[in-house]
Amino acid sequence: MKQTWLILGASSAMARGFARRVSETGADVFLAGRDMDDLNRAAADCHLRGAPLAEAMRFDARKPAGFGAIYEKLAAQDGALNVAVFVGSMPDQADIDKDPALVDATIMDSFTGPARFLQGFVPLMEERGCGTVVGIASVAGDRGRIGNYVYGAAKAGFATYLSGLRNRLTRVGGHVVTVKPGFVDTAMTWGLPGMFLVASPDDVARDIQKAVSKKKNTIYTPFFWRYIMLIITHIPEMIFKKMSI
C-alpha cells in the first residue's frame, strides 16, 4: 500500500534522518515546521533520495489555526497516512526559573500543541484503518530532575498521551510508537556540558524505522537507555530528591 509520512518539526536532525529513510522506501513525505526555506531544501533532498512527492508545509505547534490546512492536504493522499512528531523545545531550566511564562511555551511546544494536532489528525487514520503515529518523548520524562523538570514534565505528559492514543488506534488497525531518545548529537545538545553516550541522529532514525516496521510500542534509543532509566526510576525518592543528576 502507498505510504505517506507527515513529519512535524522536520528541521530537527532526528527528523531529517527519519524523513530521508522513509523517502528511500518510496513514501511520499510532507515536511512541516516553521523555517520554510529550510523545509523546502529538505523536501528537495527527500525527493532526490526517492520520495515521489516531497512537500514543505507550515506548522507551528502554538498556532492551531494552521492545522486545518495540513489535515486537508493529507486527506487528499491515497493509501496509508502516518505521522511522526519531532516537535518540542528545551529551554534552559535556569531561564524558565527566571521567566515562568516559559513553562507554558515549553509544554505547548512539547506536549499540548502536538497532542492537539494529533487529536484532529487521528480520525483520518481511523477512517482508513491503518497507519502509524511516531511520537518523540524523552528519557527526561521518566523522572523529574532538577536540571530540566519542565521539559521532562511536558515529555512525560506527551508519553502518557501517546500511550492512550495507542490504546485507541490499535482498535482500528493503526499503531503508535513512543520513542524515548537518550542524548542525541543534535543542535539541542551541541556544546552542552555533561553529555555522554551520545547517539547520532541517524542511528536514532534507524531505530525508529525498525520500531515502526516491527510495531514496537515504546522504544529507548540507543537501547541501553532503558536500563539506565530503569535504575534511575528505582532510586528511592528520599535519596533521589537530594541528588543532582
Next chain:
Amino acid sequence: MRWKTAEYKGWGRVLSARGDTARPERLATLKALWKETKAPAIGNLRSYGDAALNDGGKAIDMTRLDRLIAFDPDTGILEAEAGITIGEIARIFAPKGWIPTVLPGTGFATLGGCISNDVHGKNHKAGSFGQHVISFDLLGANGRVRKVTPDATPELFRATCGGIGQTGVILSAKIQLASIGSEVMDVRETRVENLTEFMALLDGSTAPYCVGWIDATAKGEHLGRGILEEGSVAYNAPPPKPKSAKSVPMNAPRFFLSSPIVRLFNQLYLRRIPVMGQRRIRAMQDFFFPLDKVLNWNRLYGKPGFHQFQCALPDGTAHEALVRMMDMIASSHLASPLTVLKRMGTGRAGMMSFPMGGYSFALDFPNGKAVAGLVGELEEITLQAGGRIYLAKDTLATPEMIAAMYDELPEFIAAVNAADPEHKFATDMVRRLNLRGTGK
C-alpha cells in the same frame, strides 16, 4: 547558536587543536552566526594534519549542511550542500547510473573538503575533483554569498579549489557526475616484482581506474614490488554484497605495527595474489573506499597517531627519486603496510592543487622520534625531483619547502588576502606553513 569547546584532531591524530566549534543544521543558523563571527569551515576532519584545525580559534563544522539540492538526469549535474559526504553521493546516485567523476580514497570526505583540497582519484586521466566543479556558492568574509565559476570568477575559483578554506565557507556546489553502466567493478590484480616493472605497468594500463600497493619493506631486487589493481565497470555481473563496516574499538598497542609484523603482513598480503594474477568482481564502494570498511582505522596506529607522506613526482625524475625514497624507507624499518603508488594526470583546478603529471607516492609512518628526520629527507628528494607534497596529508613540512614546491603560492596569497583581508579563515596549517604570506 551554541559553541562547543573541545579538542579535535586531524585524521593522523598527531596534530590537535582546542577551540570553539559551531555546527549549524540550517542555513539560517549559519547566516545568523556569520553576522557575529567569521571562522574557517571544517568538514569531516579527514585531512591528516592541521589543514582543518584552528587551535585557540573558532571553526564552523559543516557536516550537518548536507542536503541534495537538485539533479538533472539528462546531464548528470548535481547540486548539493557542502557537508554531504562523497560516499553518500555515490551511494544514492550509483543505482541511478552516476558517480562523482573523481572519487578520493575515502567516502567520508565532504563535498566542501573535496573542493578545498582539490582531491584526486584512481582515475588520473579524469584530472582533479575541482575540474568537474561547475560552480559553488561561497560565503565570504564580507558576509555576501557569491556564485563562483571557473569562467566568470577564475581567481576566486582557483584560490578556493585546493585552497584549504582560505576564501570563505563553501555552502553548496554544482558538480558533474560521470555516467556508469553498473554498480559493480571488474578488478584485475597483478603481482609486480619491482619498481621498474611497476612503473611500466602503470604507464601501460588502459583501465579507467588504477592503483598500486607497494611492499615498502622490500629491498634490493624486490624494491618497489607490490600489487597492481586495475578496475573497470563490470557489465552483466551479479552485484556482490558490499562488506559491512567494522570498527576498530580502541587504540592498538605499539608493537602492532612494528617492523617484523609489517614485513610478515606485507609478504602474506602479496602472496594473496597468485603469480598469474587474478580477477575479481567487487562492489563499487569496496573498490573505491577500501579503508572505509574499517571505521576508525587510524586507531591501528595507537594513541600517538601517524604521519602520512604523499608526494607527486614528474615523469622525468620519478623513477630515480622513488628508488632513493624506497631504499631509505625500507632501511628505516618505519614503514607501515599502507603504501600506494599511482599514476597522476596533469589536471589540477587551483593554485595550490597537488596533482602534477607523473606519479603519486604515499605512505604512513607510525608517529615516533625518527619519523620527522626521514620525512624531511623524503621531502628534500621530492623538491630536488621537481615534485610536491600534499597539503591534505602534511604534518611536517616547512614554509620554505612549500614555497619552493608551489609556484603559484604568491598568486594564491594575493587572492586569498584580497578575499579575506582580516585573515579570519587562517588555520593552524596556514600559520605553520605561512600560506598567507604574513610570516610566522
